[in-house]
Amino acid sequence: MKPSATSNRLTGGLLVAITGLEILSVWASSTMAETVLPWLIILTTLVLALQVRAGRYLFALVALALSAALIATNPDWRDIMHRGLMTAAFITAFFTALATLRSVAETSPAIRASGRFLAQQPPGRRYLALTIGGQMFALLLNYGAIALLGSLATTSANEEKDPEIRRHRTRRMLLAIQRAFTSALPWSPLSFAVAISTALIPGTSWALAVLPGLVTSLLLAATGWVLDAAFKPKLSAPAPVRQMPEGTWALMLPLALLLAILVTSIAVLYAATGIRIVGLVLVIVPVIAGFWLALQARGKADAPGVGRRVSDYAFVELPAYRGEIILLMMAGYIGTVGAPLLGPVLMGIGLDLAGMPAPLLLISFVWIIPLAGQLGMNPILTVTLLAPLIPEAADLGVTPNAIIVAITSGWALTGVTSPFTATTLLIGSFGRVSARHVGLRWNGAYALVTAVILSGWVALYASL
Secondary structure, eight states, X not given: OOOOHHHHHHHHHHHHHHHHHHHHHHHHOOHHHHHHHHHHHHHHHHHHHTTSOHHHHHHHHHHHHHHHHHHHHOTTHHHHXXXXXXXXXXXXXXXXXXXXXXXXXXXXXXXXXXXXXXHTOOHHHHHXXXXXXXXXXXXXXTTHHHHHHHHHHHHHHHTOSOHHHHHHHHHHHHHHHHHHHHHHTTXXXXXXXXXXXXXXXXXXXXXXXXXXXXXXXXXXXXXXHHHHHHTOXXXXXXXXXXXXXXXXXXXXXXXXXXXXXXXXXXXXXHHHHOOOHHHHHHHHHHHHHHHHHHHHHTTOTTSOOHHHHHHHIIIIIHHHTHHHHHHHHHHHHHHHHHHHHHHHHHHHTTOOGGGSOHHHHHHHHHHHHHHHHHTTOOHHHHHHHHGGGSOOHHHHTSXXXXXXXXXXXXXXXXXXXXXXSHHHHHHHHHHTSOHHIIIIIISHHHHHHHHHHHHHXXXXXXXX
C-alpha cells in the first residue's frame, strides 16, 4: 500500500527532528536532546514499521525480543538500551544529512556530464577512470553514486551492437563502479564504515584513521584494477574502433571543486572546534547542499524554488527511504543491545577474545564481517555487535587505529560480496543478474585475493 501524504509528512518531520536534536546533542552537549532522542527513535520505529514490508519490520521485532532478554538478564539494561537508541539516532541523522547532498547532486547537469564522460572512456583506461572518479562520486552521492554511474554505464554499454562485447563491457564497468564505492569506505569522512567504527572504538577519529584508510583504499582499488587487466575477456572477433568520449577531463573540475570545499570545511572546523568529524558532517553537508541548491535555482524561472525543493526533500524524498532507514536504525540498536548478551555466550563456550594473539584477532575481522554478510547481517549490525567485545587496544598491544583498519577492511569486503547489501543489489539490477551472482561469481575471486592482501596489511599495521 502506498503511504499517504500525511504519513510521509509525519515520517519526514520525525527524521528532520531527530537530525536537528542530534546536531544539538553533538555541538552543544544538550541533555534535553539526549533525553528526547530515544523517545523519538521509538516513535519513528513504530511509524516506519507500519509502512514497510515484512522483511524490514522483522528487524524491529528482533530488537524488541533482544530488549526483553536484556531487561531480564542485565541490571544495567537502561543504560545499554539508551546507548542503543542514541546509536540509532546518530545513524538516522547521519543518513538524513548525507542524503541532502545526494538529492542536490542528482539534479546537477555538471555531475551527470562528468559521470557520462567517465562511462564513455575507452577500454584501456575505463576501469581506472571509473575507479578514481567513482570514489569522488561516492563521497558526494553515497549509494546514489552506484545508481547514477550504473545507469550511465549501462546506457553507454547498450549502445554497443555486438552482444558479446556489450555483456563483457557492462560487467566490467559495473564492477569498477562497485569496487570504487567500497574502496572509498575505509577513508571517507562520509562513510558509515568510518563514522560507526570511530564512534565505537575509543581513542580514534577520522583525522587519525584517514591515512591508513587511504592505504586500505589503494589496496582495494589496485587489486581490482590488476585483476581486471590480467583477466580481460578474450573476444571471438576483433573489437571495433572506439569513438572518443564527449568532452575533456575538465568536466571533472566541478566535482573536484566540490570535494575540495567539503574536505577543507571539515578540516577548518575540526581545527577550530575540536568536534568529532562525524558531528561536523551533520552540519557541513546540509549547508553545502543548501548553497548548491540555491545555485541550481538561480536564474532559472522554470526551476522549482529552494523552499519547494527543501519541502520535497523532507516530506517526499526522505520518507521514500523508509525501508533503508529502519534497517540501519535497527542494525545499530540490535548490535548495541546484543553485545552484552553475546559476551557471556562466548565466555561460556570458552572463546576469550582477550586471550587471542592481537594480529590473529584483527585479521579475523577481515573475514568475519564479510562472512556475516552472507548470512544477512548488515555491517553496522556486525560491527556494533563485535566492537564492545573487543579488548582495549592497549591490552592488545596495538593502537586503536589498528582496530579501525581491520574493521573497515572487512566492511569494504562485505560491500562487494554480501547479497543483502545495497551495493550488490544495485549492481545486480543493472547487470540483470542476482545479487548473490554479483557477490560470489563476479566478485568471489577478487574478494578472496583482496582479503589475503588486506590480512597482511592489517597484521603489518598492527605491528608498526
